[in-house]
Amino acid sequence: MVGNELTYIADAVKRGGTAGNGYYTKCCHRFFEERYGFKKVLLTSSCTDALEMAAILLNIKAGDEVIVPSYTFVSSANAFVLRGASIVFADSNKSNPNMDTELLRALITPRTKAIVVVHYAGMACDMDAIMSLAKEFNLYVVEDAAQAIDAYFTDRPLGGIGHLGCFSFHESKNISCGEGGMLVINDEKFIERAEIIWEKGTNRASFCRGELGEYNWVDIGSSFLLSDIQAAFLYGQLEKLDEVQTRRYQIWQHYRQNLILPENVFPSIPVYAAHNAHLFYLVCASQHERDALSAFLNQKGIEALTHYLPLHKSPFYKHQHDGRLLSNALHYTKTLLRIPLCYALDTVQQNYIINKINEFYHELPNKFEAPKKRIAI
Numbered sequence: 001m002v003g004n005e006l007t008y009i010a011d012a013v014k015r016g017g018t019a020g021n022g023y024y025t026k027c028c029h030r031f032f033e034e035r036y037g038f039k040k041v042l043l044t045s046s047c048t049d050a051l052e053m054a055a056i057l058l059n060i061k062a063g064d065e066v067i068v069p070s071y072t073f074v075s076s077a078n079a080f081v082l083r084g085a086s087i088v089f090a091d092s093n094k095s096n097p098n099m100d101t102e103l104l105r106a107l108i109t110p111r112t113k114a115i116v117v118v119h120y121a122g123m124a125c126d127m128d129a130i131m132s133l134a135k136e137f138n139l140y141v142v143e144d145a146a147q148a149i150d151a152y153f154t155d156r157p158l159g160g161i162g163h164l165g166c167f168s169f170h171e172s173k174n175i176s177c178g179e180g181g182m183l184v185i186n187d188e189k190f191i192e193r194a195e196i197i198w199e200k201g202t203n204r205a206s207f208c209r210g211e212l213g214e215y216n217w218v219d220i221g222s223s224f225l226l227s228d229i230q231a232a233f234l235y236g237q238l239e240k241l242d243e244v245q246t247r248r249y250q251i252w253q254h255y256r257q258n259l260i261l262p263e264n265v266f267p268s269i270p271v272y273a274a275h276n277a278h279l280f281y282l283v284c285a286s287q288h289e290r291d292a293l294s295a296f297l298n299q300k301g302i303e304a305l306t307h308y309l310p311l312h313k314s315p316f317y318k319h320q321h322d323g324r325l326l327s328n329a330l331h332y333t334k335t336l337l338r339i340p341l342c343y344a345l346d347t348v349q350q351n352y353i354i355n356k357i358n359e360f361y362h363e364l365p366n367k368f369e370a371p372k373k374r375i376a377i
């Protein structure tokens with residue numbers, strides 16, 4: 001809760017329009033279209049749904065190949081597998097968990113249909129390289145910008161560069177409404193059909209604008225809309241976006257400046273990436289060190305979490321993977337640790353965390369008392 005979330009929920013109920021595509025949905029749509037210049041956006045009930053809409057819009061079918069990083073959340077791949085695609089997993093960079101664009105060209109075959117890029121921790125992938133490769137081979141680019149609200153590639157907002165972009169408003173993201181998401185349609189040719197897929201395969205959105213006398217079943221689709229009750233909550237959060245982002249960035253910088261660690265343990269940020277302080281992670285020297293640090297922090301009442309297991313080694317997909325090792329993805333699975341970063345984290349808590357991490361590495365004496373409550377991510 002950072003602003004008017006509950007007031008807006010009560011208002012949504014009073015207005016009587018609690019289903020999808022209501023008053024607050026339109027407020028949220030306008031917010032994104034005005035603030036970031038996105039051509040067209042549609043709130044969905046999750047980023048997973050937005051990715052599934054993307055797969056339908058791109059007509060992904062059996063036999064198509066889609067390139068997806070291995071070090072990501074399952075939905076980045078699963079949305080395309082649902083349509084019958086084969087996933088060709090890409091490795092991470094050596095210097096950060098994003099996909100290694102230099103290896104992409106070698107993964108493209110005549111069957112490749114799309115590249116799904118994931119901006120890990122809200123840090124931009126090399127979108128110039130990816131978009132020019134996509135142009136050369138006539139491929140679509142879907143940005144999984146689940147973690148990337150208000151983050152930029154040079155001066156361009158993430159989610160607004162590929163043909164389609166997908167955001168998440170899950171509880172774990174910078175801005176949330178419990179569960180929620182959004183599809184951004186940057187390529188105009190997809191706009192009309194996106195609305196139809198969004199509304200269960202009907203042209204209801206067009207009907208609601210008064211463009212049709214009745215609405216009918218015209219395509220495939222599903223119930224991808226977000227309830228206006230959740231959109232009301234989301235709008236309350238969006239109004240406070242700058243405040244949330246300023247505070248998160250402060251926390252991020254405070255870690256960066258006060259943790260006494262070798263340079264290569266910190267996130268490595270490419271020059272073109274203006275990140276959004278979605279999370280703060282450390283890359284430990286070994287799995288042993290990471291596990292020891294994690295156990296140490298958890299024992300001190302500080303939640304510290306690893307992140308993704310590599311999808312190419314998952315029980316569901318390992319037998320379909322082509323056998324490439326993808327050693328950088330494995331490296332992040334073994335060595336990456338996330339430490340608490342949320343809007344509500346106060347400076348006393350953060351200084352305690354900093355002290356404990358410095359103590360782990362340097363056995364520095366602890367200056368701060370432990371907070372009474374466990375500090376969550």
Ligand SMILES: *Cc1c(COP(=O)(O)O)cnc(C)c1O
Pocket residue numbers: 045046047048049072073075076118144146147167168169170179180181
């Ligand atoms: C959170 C996340 C998702 C899933 O978002 P939902 O809104 O929970 O469906 C997908 N991809 C990435 C990279 C994520 O971080």
